[in-house]
Amino acid sequence: MRIRTAVFPVAGLGTRFLPATKTVPKEMLPVVDRPLIQYAVDEAIEAGCDTLVFVTNRYKHAVADYFDKAYELEQKLEKSGKSELLGLIRDVLPAHVRAVFVTQAEALGLGHAVLCARPVVGDAPFAVLLPDDLIWSRGRGALGQMVDLAGRSGASVVAVQDVPPEQTSSYGIVAAEAFAEGAGRIRAIVEKPRPEQAPSTLAVVGRYVLSARIFDHLASIRAGSGGEVQLTDAIAALLASEPVLAYRFAGRRFDCGSRIGLVEATIRYALDHEDLADEARAYMRAALSE
Numbered sequence: 202m203r204i205r206t207a208v209f210p211v212a213g214l215g216t217r218f219l220p221a222t223k224t225v226p227k228e229m230l231p232v233v234d235r236p237l238i239q240y241a242v243d244e245a246i247e248a249g250c251d252t253l254v255f256v257t258n259r260y261k262h263a264v265a266d267y268f269d270k271a272y273e274l275e276q277k278l279e280k281s282g283k284s285e286l287l288g289l290i291r292d293v294l295p296a297h298v299r300a301v302f303v304t305q306a307e308a309l310g311l312g313h314a315v316l317c318a319r320p321v322v323g324d325a326p327f328a329v330l331l332p333d334d335l336i337w338s339r340g341r342g343a344l345g346q347m348v349d350l351a352g353r354s355g356a357s358v359v360a361v362q363d364v365p366p367e368q369t370s371s372y373g374i375v376a377a378e379a380f381a382e383g384a385g386r387i388r389a390i391v392e393k394p395r396p397e398q399a400p401s402t403l404a405v406v407g408r409y410v411l412s413a414r415i416f417d418h419l420a421s422i423r424a425g426s427g428g429e430v431q432l433t434d435a436i437a438a439l440l441a442s443e444p445v446l447a448y449r450f451a452g453r454r455f456d457c458g459s460r461i462g463l464v465e466a467t468i469r470y471a472l473d474h475e476d477l478a479d480e481a482r483a484y485m486r487a488a489l490s491e
């Protein structure tokens with residue numbers, strides 16, 4: 202099984218980052234020097250994807266502009282011999298990768314956003330990445346690990362991590378069979394259960410490898426939690442006919458849909474940057490003692 206298509210649902214309203222997200226889409230918020238969307242795109246390309254489907258809304262021109270060619274800027278940098286900077290903006294999307302933009306006319310939920318990508322994805326299994334879940338890892342990226350597992354097992358794969366019991370109502374939560382080598386077959390999945398109703402504390406985070414059968418379920422389910430069409434509900438329906446694995450990926454996830462997550466990610470990635478780490482560390486020490 203080769204996963205060639207990655208879907209990026211980026212049509213949400215990003216209300217937790219208002220007022221910034223009044224004009225800047227959440228996915229364009231930077232961690233150090235790159236927007237969140239770039240980290241997710243790089244992860245998908247590393248996993249072997251070469252068709253990237255961005256599900257956007259009519260206010261998110263910035264996402265399409267970012268992946269477009271910047272003629273004037275490229276010419277200027279070329280003329281002034283700034284080849285390193287030129288490389289940086291050209292590497293936003295390698296030549297073998299194509300970007301497709303699809304509009305979600307109304308923010309009817311994550312499940313609905315994924316369904317909007319159906320005409321591009323077709324019948325093959327595909328990946329979904331939520332760019333506001335930024336996953337830092339030293340080795341193979343989280344999606345690459347999941348694609349490998351999907352290839353070995355032939356099953357759909359959903360990324361999970363353990364969360365504190367009081368946070369279950371912010372996530373899709375799974376009940377899974379015993380884990381072996383990081384993965385366990387999902388028996389049940391529920392969207393945002395209250396702690397006393399949660400089947401476990403294993404939370405779904407924003408990486409999925411899905412069989413195209415998910416589209417049939419997305420097309421037929423009704424709006425669920427929060428009045429939105431939930432991807433979780435379609436996965437619950439998929440479980441009845443196909444195996445879906447929960448996978449505890451190697452890596453650290455930052456919830457960059459929340460302010461503290463973005464702050465933590467900025468610190469983590471700054472400490473990883475060769476030319477920033479020393480200054481960042483020194484500043485953090487100083488700030489803590491102020």
Ligand code: UTP
Pocket residue numbers: 210211212213214215216217218227256305307308309310311313314331332333458
């Ligand atoms: P969130 O639940 O984080 O919602 O969506 P949001 O609107 O982006 O942000 P807040 O909560 O208002 O701050 C999870 C993912 O699903 C996408 C979002 O863009 C994000 O990547 N999404 C959500 C859509 O593409 N369309 C929707 O209708 C809803």
